[in-house]
Amino acid sequence: MSTPRSQAGRWQLSLIDPWREAFVIELRLRAVAGRHIGDLLAEVDAHCAESGEDPLTAFGEPREYAAVMAGAQSRPSLATPWPELVGQVARGGASIAGGALLLAGLAGLVHGGGRASVSNGLLCSAVVSLAVFTALLRRLDLLVTRPVRGAVALATAMAILVLPAALWHGTALTMPAWVALLVGAVLGAAVWLGAARTPDRIVDPRTGQEPEVGPRWSLWAVWALPLAMLLAGVAAALW
Amino acid sequence: MNGDSGWPGDWLRGVLDLCVLAVLSRGPAHGYAITQALEAAGLGRIKGGTVYPLLARLEADGMVTSRWHAGDGGPGRKVIAITDHGRDHLTERGLAFRRFSQTAIELVTGDVATAAFAGTDRGDGI
Numbered sequence: 001m002s003t004p005r006s007q008a009g010r011w012q013l014s015l016i017d018p019w020r021e022a023f024v025i026e027l028r029l030r031a032v033a034g035r036h037i038g039d040l041l042a043e044v045d046a047h048c049a050e051s052g053e054d055p056l057t058a059f060g061e062p063r064e065y066a067a068v069m070a071g072a073q074s075r076p077s078l079a080t081p082w083p084e085l086v087g088q089v090a091r092g093g094a095s096i097a098g099g100a101l102l103l104a105g106l107a108g109l110v111h112g113g114g115r116a117s118v119s120n121g122l123l124c125s126a127v128v129s130l131a132v133f134t135a136l137l138r139r140l141d142l143l144v145t146r147p148v149r150g151a152v153a154l155a156t157a158m159a160i161l162v163l164p165a166a167l168w169h170g171t172a173l174t175m176p177a178w179v180a181l182l183v184g185a186v187l188g189a190a191v192w193l194g195a196a197r198t199p200d201r202i203v204d205p206r207t208g209q210e211p212e213v214g215p216r217w218s219l220w221a222v223w224a225l226p227l228a229m230l231l232a233g234v235a236a237a238l239w
Numbered sequence: 240m241n242g243d244s245g246w247p248g249d250w251l252r253g254v255l256d257l258c259v260l261a262v263l264s265r266g267p268a269h270g271y272a273i274t275q276a277l278e279a280a281g282l283g284r285i286k287g288g289t290v291y292p293l294l295a296r297l298e299a300d301g302m303v304t305s306r307w308h309a310g311d312g313g314p315g316r317k318v319i320a321i322t323d324h325g326r327d328h329l330t331e332r333g334l335a336f337r338r339f340s341q342t343a344i345e346l347v348t349g350d351v352a353t354a355a356f357a358g359t360d361r362g363d364g365i
């Protein structure tokens with residue numbers, strides 16, 4: 001089991017440990033603020049360093065301890081509340097629409113003589129994507145607590161949602177390619193700025209630093225799936 | 240999860256907040272030092288999973304305050320201090336607890352219990 005590390009004499013929070021990882025995921029699911037999570041993690045580190053105990057011995061099961069410490073801050077249910085979901089779904093819808101318009105605009109420039117067309121199938125896939133995205137956000141906890149079943153369900157949903165785009169070719173609407181590219185870029189930029197503006201980072205109360213989360217490459221690994229989807233979309237649009 | 244002293248867990252739960260406030264009334268302390276003081280007082284080894292939620296409740300109720308202090312070569316300590324409200328609560332509930340425990344002691348082990356047993360015997364028609 002990995003423990004918090006001292007680097008150049010300074011202690012740093014670490015999440016590279018199954019107990020701490022499960023503890024933080026449960027606190028995040030309960031919408032506890034990042035600053036408070038940092039405080040709780042530092043408390044666990046300090047106690048374990050002084051007592052020589054591991055977190056499981058000192059604090060018990062991480063999910064149960066997180067539920068207790070979340071206390072009054074905690075949501076009554078792990079399901080994302082609807083008001084919060086509306087904002088997240090709006091951002092998801094904007095990113096899906098923005099991505100589809102960028103791809104349609106790109107295909108229109110290359111193959112369509114300057115006209116972008118959105119097929120019935122692509123429109124249908126976009127709507128299904130939004131429904132899957134909404135369901136995923138609503139019960140994010142199930143994906144975390146039952147990862148195998150969640151991953152199978154997610155992979156199945158993604159395989160099904162590309163079918164309309166691949167098989168249903170009738171044109172739903174057309175527009176100048178530059179309009180599609182411009183609207184797609186504006187939607188994409190709005191989503192990007194919105195996501196960058198609202199981080200709720202975990203902060204170590206002792207140092208003001210963010211915790212160590214893993215090797216540097218793991219920070220980039222989270223972009224692998226979106227990047228692969230983008231490249232596949234661009235390839236499909238240009239093909 | 241209360242400890243391995245042999246004391247029933249529900250006894251500890253009922254009085255642990257006063258015990259922690261009593262430890263803190265002697266001076267500020269960090270979480271692990273509080274568990275050591277409780278153990279030294281004979282209450283057994285109270286786990287972190289019991290003490291820290293209690294400290295969080297006491298802080299939410301304004302009875303203690305906490306502040307991080309940087310450690311020399313260590314991970315730093317969150318030092319807990321009792322507030323005036325906490326001292327008032329300790330005094331008031333401490334006195335009430337003394338009356339309550341004396342009553343319970345008399346009932347369970349003292350004259351009251353003896354009289355009750357004697358009454359039961361007479362009732363059986365000896």
